[in-house]
Amino acid sequence: xxxxxxxxxxxxxxxxxxxxxxxxxxxxxxxxxxxxxxxxxxxxxxxxxxxxxxxxxxxxxxxxxxxxxxxxxxxxxxxxxxxxxxxxxxxxxxxxxxxxxxxxxxxxxxxxxxxxxxxxxxxxxxxxxxxxxxxxxxxxxxxxxxxxxxxxxxxxxxxxxxxxxxxxxxxxxxxxxxxxxxxxxxxxxxxxxxxxxxxxxxxxxxxxxxxxxxxxxxxxxxxxxxxxxxxxxxxxxxxxxxxxxxxxxxxxxxxxxxxxxxxxxxxxxxxxxxx
Numbered sequence: 001x002x003x004x005x006x007x008x009x010x011x012x013x014x015x016x017x018x019x020x021x022x023x024x025x026x027x028x029x030x031x032x033x034x035x036x037x038x039x040x041x042x043x044x045x046x047x048x049x050x051x052x053x054x055x056x057x058x059x060x061x062x063x064x065x066x067x068x069x070x071x072x073x074x075x076x077x078x079x080x081x082x083x084x085x086x087x088x089x090x091x092x093x094x095x096x097x098x099x100x101x102x103x104x105x106x107x108x109x110x111x112x113x114x115x116x117x118x119x120x121x122x123x124x125x126x127x128x129x130x131x132x133x134x135x136x137x138x139x140x141x142x143x144x145x146x147x148x149x150x151x152x153x154x155x156x157x158x159x160x161x162x163x164x165x166x167x168x169x170x171x172x173x174x175x176x177x178x179x180x181x182x183x184x185x186x187x188x189x190x191x192x193x194x195x196x197x198x199x200x201x202x203x204x205x206x207x208x209x210x211x212x213x214x215x216x217x218x219x220x221x222x223x224x225x226x227x228x229x230x231x232x233x234x235x236x237x238x239x240x241x242x243x244x245x246x247x248x249x250x251x252x253x254x255x256x257x258x259x260x261x262x263x264x265x266x267x268x269x270x271x272x273x274x275x
């Protein structure tokens with residue numbers, strides 16, 4: 001089998017800011033003796049990532065001497081902006097701008113946030129860089145069969161071919177965990193049996209209810225932005241005034257969190273924000 005991390009044509013390494021996609025980037029650097037000229041590493045910031053995630057992206061760039069382009073959605077003619085660790089949004093500004101533009105909240109039926117804040121934001125940047133066709137490397141492991149099965153069904157244009165090199169060579173969360181235990185730096189978020197429950201958008205509505213409740217109990221201020229978005233009362237689309245209709249509001253969960261009890265049967269919906 002040829003080396004799936006070897007790059008010889010325009011390739012975007014999609015870096016979510018998690019351990020898995022960072023490990024994928026490291027494999028790319030090893031296979032190519034650094035980052036090839038044909039490749040770009042892109043991190044799309046929603047403004048709701050944990051500060052530790054932003055620090056991890058910065059650390060990977062500095063410690064591995066690899067340029068990482070930081071991107072954010074903008075409700076403007078260009079639709080995106082290139083930012084840095086220092087200038088990156090930290091209070092959900094890109095996410096809120098998208099919500100106000102759509103005039104309703106993303107939800108399990110209409111999950112437009114990942115597509116607009118991450119996928120299309122990166123695509124717009126690549127096209128403005130002169131790329132017309134490219135491969136996109138996604139950090140999806142072999143033990144994420146549902147995500148692997150779906151990548152071929154997600155069509156964001158004929159210009160892109162999605163690749164999952166970690167899945168192709170059989171990498172699981174076990175190998176990813178072993179790699180980071182051997183490194184001099186790591187993502188400063190808990191690794192719970194290969195899952196980073198604090199990762200991606202901090203209180204993403206696709207996370208399990210008990211997981212969200214636990215994160216609010218740990219740090220109540222996490223709920224403020226989400227509760228504020230629901231308080232906007234946007235409803236230009238069915239179910240558009242709340243992130244989810246099948247569970248209490250974020251304000252309600254914030255209030256309930258003070259009891260230190262659970263209130264859900266845990267259920268997490270896979271998304272494509274990555275790990």
